[in-house]
Amino acid sequence: MSGLIGKKVGMTSIFDELGRSIAVSVIEVDPCAITQIKTEETDGYNAVQLSAFDKKASKVTKAVAGHFDKAGVEPKKVTVEFRDFIPEGFELGDELTIDDVFNVGDRVDVVGTSKGSGFTGVMKRHNFRGVGGQTHGQKNQERRGGSIGQASDPSRVFKGMKMPGRAGNQRAKVQNLSIAKIYGDSNLVLVTGGIPGANGGYVEIHNKSQSVS
């Protein structure tokens, strides 16, 4: 599985070759340095660890600084491991750019941290339908979740019951987007549709994980 690290810039729209307007998310992909290569023999599985977006050397602990020194790169803010990704012809410390990994038209998944919505009710958090009406004795409860269980038989609420609480600010993945355009000089890539998180948030671009019918 190949991938890269990027930063969400924002959304806009472009016109494709047929003249249709398509909504795109703009992702800034910093050249990703290879900071570790894991192999079957040494680690039990194959993976590549990529790091992107420079960080001040003074903000890094000595342990982490040592790790980056080993690869011979500047300390970075974001580090992500991509399993079973073997970039051909690249070695420890080399930098991967967008053109090395993705082409226009590729299907990708984008992983990011979704926007936090704070403490929210069940309709927004779990897509409950609410009560559904305002008559027949419903009062002050249009957006409530309803019953959370049975009576004295279990005599408790089952674990994992969907209830109100903090929503968002979680790792979220949007699948099966496609790469609309690549601007190699300015390190920007346009992906069709929306991606998780606020502008300025860090995202991972993976190649498509599964076929979506």
Place this chain on the structure above:
Amino acid sequence: MDKLKLIEQTVIRDDLPKINPGDTINVHYRVREGDKERIQQYVGTVINERGSGANKTITVRKMSGSVGVERIFPLYSPFIAKIEIRKEGRVRRSKLFYLRERRGKAARIREKDKVNTPKA
């Protein structure tokens, strides 16, 4: 936000005139029929512009017989071959939705006073 602007610059066209609400414009719109392409002209009054950057659209209203027709054009769409300004209107608001309730003489828009407005 500069990087977003960079992308929008590639979409935004500079061959179109500056359009304001109240203007009467003629939109030359490319229509595809099968594999043939022809240009359709649509003349009307701009009653709304919304969005910014690459997402900007204009709403153009015209009377077709006694029926009002409104079309929303993405301003930078490649289907727009040309836009010519027929008349510049003098209006005092940016959304001219009040025109929908008016017919005939009441729906007129005063033309911009070209003599007294300094040339830009």
